[in-house]
Amino acid sequence: MNNFHNILQELKLFDARLVAVSKTKSVAEIMQLYDAGQRDFGENKVQEMQEKQAKLPQDIRWHLIGHLQTNKVKFIAPFVHLIHSVDSWKLLLEINKQAEKSKRVIDCLLQIHIAKEETKFGFNENELNLLLTDFSKADLKYVRICGLMGMATNTENESQIAQEFEQLHQLFVSLKQSYFSQMECFKELSMGMSNDYKIALKHGATMVRIGSLLFGSRV
Numbered sequence: 210m211n212n213f214h215n216i217l218q219e220l221k222l223f224d225a226r227l228v229a230v231s232k233t234k235s236v237a238e239i240m241q242l243y244d245a246g247q248r249d250f251g252e253n254k255v256q257e258m259q260e261k262q263a264k265l266p267q268d269i270r271w272h273l274i275g276h277l278q279t280n281k282v283k284f285i286a287p288f289v290h291l292i293h294s295v296d297s298w299k300l301l302l303e304i305n306k307q308a309e310k311s312k313r314v315i316d317c318l319l320q321i322h323i324a325k326e327e328t329k330f331g332f333n334e335n336e337l338n339l340l341l342t343d344f345s346k347a348d349l350k351y352v353r354i355c356g357l358m359g360m361a362t363n364t365e366n367e368s369q370i371a372q373e374f375e376q377l378h379q380l381f382v383s384l385k386q387s388y389f390s391q392m393e394c395f396k397e398l399s400m401g402m403s404n405d406y407k408i409a410l411k412h413g414a415t416m417v418r419i420g421s422l423l424f425g426s427r428v
């Protein structure tokens with residue numbers, strides 16, 4: 210909360226949006242930011258998002274930022290605003306199916322693996338090309354691919370972080386020109402967290418996902 214207005218001012222300079230990552234935080238803590246004007250909140254677990262969505266104001270835009278299992282898509286399909294973490298073709302098909310049932314179009318980002326760590330989900334470039342080939346043939350009517358998401362390596366080495374974000378930015382620009390040139394909706398680059406969002410902004414982030422810097426550290 211302390212840093213909220215400072216962060217917003219910084220983001221304004223870059224025309225970027227804030228997703229306040231509220232995982233593990235209470236409804237009351239979320240309401241504090243809501244009352245200060247924040248509407249975009251990010252959660253990484255389906256059940257937690259569902260429970261909070263039911264209790265909180267209905268004009269909140271909920272962002273799913275964590276790994277999503279296909280069998281859980283149905284629980285968030287009726288309301289989710291943007292899924293940042295699409296990491297398989299199978300998942301995209303399921304989102305399309307559940308979105309149709311909810312009579313909606315669901316906006317999605319493709320999660321790209323840019324970190325040097327093994328544990329993070331996401332596509333490499335080869336897998337991404339395969340997915341886009343499938344996507345171009347399949348004509349999914351209930352999902353829109355609106356951009357890319359990525360996480361840098363968790364390191365103190367700022368030049369490495371900068372390099373990874375720049376790599377994602379280049380990929381974003383080249384896909385936008387080649388593959389998505391006819392699709393206006395392809396415009397979001399979700400990257401940057403509490404520790405590295407300043408670097409992400411310099412490398413073209415349109416959305417940053419900030420938790421601990423807003424809410425305090427998680428236990």
Ligand SMILES: *Cc1c(COP(=O)(O)O)cnc(C)c1O
Pocket residue numbers: 230232253274275401402403404418419420421422
């Ligand atoms: C938890 C989380 C964040 C926010 O992390 P902070 O370091 O608390 O800002 C951002 N993105 C994803 C995918 C997360 O899981």
